[in-house]
């Protein structure tokens with residue numbers, strides 16, 4: 280028996296997402312490699328991740344430090360030395376050191392305290408994962424991300440004063456609004472501050488994000504199926 284939610288093998292849905300992404304790039308006159316696919320493996324069983332690794336995908340996203348630690352163990356990373364991990368979720372300052380240890384990119388810097396904790400962790404560990412500032416473009420009270428009006432001050436602190444390797448901006452548009460205006464807004468904010476990387480677009484809207492300038496999209500259920 281096949282359950283209706285698992286009729287597609289992860290490799291097929293992975294290949295389909297890759298195809299849709301390169302078609303979106305093509306339609307927008309961008310090269311197929313212009314947008315990285317971050318496969319969001321949070322809350323997915325290992326059995327769905329292995330086929331994607333076997334398809335030679337190496338870029339994954341997680342939203343919890345602890346879950347990521349148990350999944351992407353030193354043994355797994357030794358087996359796949361070119362693996363790259365992005366942290367997408369909100370990060371507590373007291374987990375900054377664990378995050379800097381494990382992740383290659385941290386996409387969720389959103390407040391001064393965390394910027395300071397990341398700077399200390401990077402100095403202690405001698406490792407400098409790239410950082411994105413998450414912007415709460417919809418100004419939703421429950422959501423992580425710095426408010427657009429507070430972005431200049433946070434960038435000043437993180438980049439100029441602490442010297443963090445800030446490369447771009449990330450956003451998660453409100454679920455009940457059309458995402459494209461948020462993507463365009465994020466792109467404008469990045470341009471204003473001389474940042475070149477834009478992490479935007481998820482399963483439901485990654486093609487739109489690719490068309491309006493994303494440099495990476497974060498696709499979970501579209502690649503692996505619904506989360507367990």
Ligand SMILES: *Cc1c(COP(=O)(O)O)cnc(C)c1O
Pocket residue numbers: 319321342367368451481482483497498499500501
């Ligand atoms: C879970 C998550 C995603 C992936 O969501 P899907 O809708 O499954 O593609 C992308 N970005 C962030 C920040 C997430 O937490």
